[in-house]
Structures are given as C-alpha cells and as structure tokens.
Amino acid sequence: VEPTVSVFNESLVYEKEEKYNDGVKLTVEKNYLMPIMESGIVVFKGNKEHYGQTVIIQQVDGIDLWYVNVNSDSIKLYDYVEKGTLLGECVDNEIYLYYQKNGEFLNYKEYLP
Numbered sequence: 001v002e003p004t005v006s007v008f009n010e011s012l013v014y015e016k017e018e019k020y021n022d023g024v025k026l027t028v029e030k031n032y033l034m035p036i037m038e039s040g041i042v043v044f045k046g047n048k049e050h051y052g053q054t055v056i057i058q059q060v061d062g063i064d065l066w067y068v069n070v071n072s073d074s075i076k077l078y079d080y081v082e083k084g085t086l087l088g089e090c091v092d093n094e095i096y097l098y099y100q101k102n103g104e105f106l107n108y109k110e111y112l113p
Helices: none
Strands: 016-020 023-027 033-035 040-048 052-059 064-068 086-090 094-101
Touching: 040 064
Parallel strands: none
Antiparallel strands: 016 023, 023 094, 033 086, 040 052, 052 064, 064 094
16 A cells, blocks of 8 residues: 655745735735645634634744634644645635744744745
8 A cells, every 4th residue: 555645745935925913914826725834733723803714833843823814624623734735725815924932923024935
C-alpha cells in the first residue's frame, strides 16, 4: 500500500497587502485556496465578533495566526495542521491575517512572506 501524499503544498500568493485594524488585508484571486503558513494546532474555529469567520492556529513558533474570511470545512478544532497544506477557500477575494502572541497583536510585516 502506497502512503497517502498531499498534493496541495503551496506558498501564500497575493496581489496586494494593506494594513487593516490589528493585521493585514490581502487581496487574492477569487476562490483562492489558502495554505497554512506554519504548522500548529487549531485552537479556534468559528465566528469571532468584529472579525467574522475565523480560524486561529497556534503555531509551533508560539505565535497565534488568525485567518479570517476563509471557509475551512476540512479542518476541525484541535487538529494538528502542517505548513503548506490546505486551510480552505477564500470567501471572496480578501483574506485577513492577524499575528498574536501573549495577547498582543504583532506587526504583520515581520511575519508575512
């Protein structure tokens, strides 16, 4: 039996970035498939007040990365997810990312590839 190999292994691709509240708004292609930026554990999945549809991954580097505006039906709370694998499909053509550590939002420019 052959081991199952992931066929989705992508890096983040976006057309435009702009500061948005405590994070960054990225303009992407319609129906963009969002890759996971860093391996970690899904610690929140659902609707977050003032943000909307949100997935928060507690990354192995200790940073919580909030992904907002992504339909992520394939992952569940407390899943361990691998960098480069599929998080989900962008709701329209905008994705919002928020980097947080110890309750403080971080400057996205230091972490965005």
